[in-house]
Amino acid sequence: MPGAASVTLVGLDLATGGERWRTEIDGDMASLPQFAPDGSRLYLTVRDMGTGSQMPGAPMHQGDAPSGAMMMSTSVVAVGRNGVVQWVLDLSDDRP
Structure with missing residues (x-):
């Protein structure tokens, strides 16, 4: 559930x-941003706080959000020297 911000x-x-x-x-x-040693791209982590509603002080959940909780996701994004996003790795995905 992505948020509306960028x-x-x-x-x-x-x-x-x-x-x-x-x-x-x-x-x-x-x-x-963190730069690749060869200068070919840069990397950054991006956090999306989600669009769920939450009372101040309520716990935040990462992954599947229970009803009424806010869902947060974190991704690593690689951007080329020309500003084009090369790939995105969602760290919130379930992995075996």
């Missing part, structure tokens, strides 16, 4: 400080 990631030209690209990624919060 995170904006902006690539800047190091020489001029001008914007080279802008990418919108679904989610409410993102980590600081």
